Amino acid sequence: MSVKEPAQNAPGKDTSGKEVPATAGNFLRNIVESDLAQGKYASRHWSGRPGDAAQHAAGPLDPARIRTRFPPEPNGYLHIGHAKSICLNFGIARDFGGTCHLRFDDTNPEKESQEYVNSIIESVRWLGFDWQFGGDTNLYSASGYFEWMYRCAAALIEHGHAYVDSQSADDIRMHRGTLTEPGKNSPFRDRGIAENRDLFTRMKNGEFADGTHVLRAKIDMASPNINLRDPIIYRIRHAHHHKTGDTWCIYPMYTYAHPIEDALENITHSICTLEFEDQRAFYDWLLGKLADAGFFARPLPQQYEFARLNLSYVVLSKRKLIQLVEEKHVDGWDDPRLPTLAGARRRGFTPEGFRNFAVRIGVSKSDSWIDMSILEDCMREHLNAEAERRIGVLDPVKLIVDNYPEGQTEACEAPNHPLKPELGKRELLMSREVWIERDDFMEVPSKGYFRLFPGNRARLRYAFIVECTGCDKDENGNVIAVHCTYLPDSRSGSPGADQYKVKGNVHWVSVQDAYSCEVRLYDRLFSVPNPGAGDRDFLLDLNPNAKKVVRAQLEPSLRKASPETRFQFERHGYFVADRVDSKSGAPIFNRTVTLRDSWAKGK
């Protein structure tokens, strides 16, 4: 008996030298593996650019063992759900000696724009993927294939597989039937080939108004699969397209365009989400007919479906994201609270974290909900290894060291990274007055509390042990300063450093050289796991505390942080210098995610 190794790739580096997490096996990888083992796609030819059977036949054998594609519609920004699909498609192609095409599915000019195209390209690149293979740049657009799609439609008409329907939209809907009742044939269904040809040509030439005619595939109005009841494949839209301008006034429907895009591009595995499962029958029907007509060569691309990502505490529906942006519930598409990739980037999330996340959540066909904490944890894992440590006091209160000589200062060394001594050290300036965290003092300590309270000792991190002696309060009873005395022979790194055993550790920044800075504390966008569950308006579930701006006191070295540099503020979490609002010499920080806190959890 042989033990079967799970399909798996060891961790390694990608072409740019970046760490790539191990990729776990899944049902799609199994399919690719078995297709490859059978040599299913070995005989395909590739002409170096998308084309029909004749064009590809003239080219050499396809150097890509498989081709996948990531086909976003440029009608919004990419979000975390897309990251799953991107990692899946580009990851499989990379691991099996293939390539993944980035293709814009821009068949609906009224909703799409170049702004979205640009942001999508930027996000996919940021995630660490590219579409170069051999000498080819596999960056395509559905709109680049409009001419071919038109010729395919003409071929369908010639073979009696498509007809021009002149019913109104309402009539078409009424005649479609229902889930349980068959549809009725259109009165225009049996128009002759010549008439269809003529009408379709005139549709293309702009002789008709929007909505007056459509081109339909002629399949079966009684099919139990509604998608096969003569689906519409072309509609008239006198609209300006961001790529083709006013060249076209008829535009193909997704269901028709997508299989053709795949076939033109020699895609082997066309991987999409579960809601397209019912479309597969039409996908196969269409490509089969076009292969019969000699337009495409077998083996044809095949569609496979996986479950889309559901993530708690956010919304991933394009409609809702657009609404949040347009109604200004957030500050634009790259608001760090948003689950867009642009927002996640600004928030400080990392490509490595996302790739790790994709591996961790896996791929299957069962509906599943991933908890936001999984994503946060993936980010912590990468950030913990990568981010240099710094000190930041987010809710400052003054600590006065009463026995520390007035005017005296001394430099204390702090390592930049506890796990990477090669990253060196920096100096923190100790002085009589330092900022500490308001939380690090309790006049009356709760059970288990081991930081500053009268009579207790704690260590000022990287500096001295101090003994808390009390506090000053204003007339309302608010603590305005904490007092302590320090033990001069307890300095970190000195021979006497370990003679005092204390449990508590308090971070601090000298009052005299602190960098007073705006810091945004981000939290989850929604306060419930499933915003808008049931019929509830999802806006009601928005977390009002998802963004909190504080005036923090940071260690002075942070003044030099360049945009998008990530740090751990010790004992707080991971922070990034905002890539938009930071000024030279005056960075602003965003909290990416807090550190785990088993103390807070126990309370």
Place this chain on the structure above:
RNA sequence: UGGGGGAUCGUCUAGUGGUAGGACAACGGACUCUGACUCCGUUUACCUAGGUUCGAAUCCUAGUCCCCCAGCCA
């Protein structure tokens, strides 16, 4: 009440007739100048009911529950 899918530890996910495995979480402990990290240990699962079989998560039968489909959106 049509069609297409899905159901395995708390969560995600392997496992297609031969010891139900992994990850994360949880819990307990160790370590710690971050209540972090790390390390060690523990708990917990095959939707139900029948059947076939020496043996069933896997095959068969009948159910149950969940998701998707009636845009000239994708």
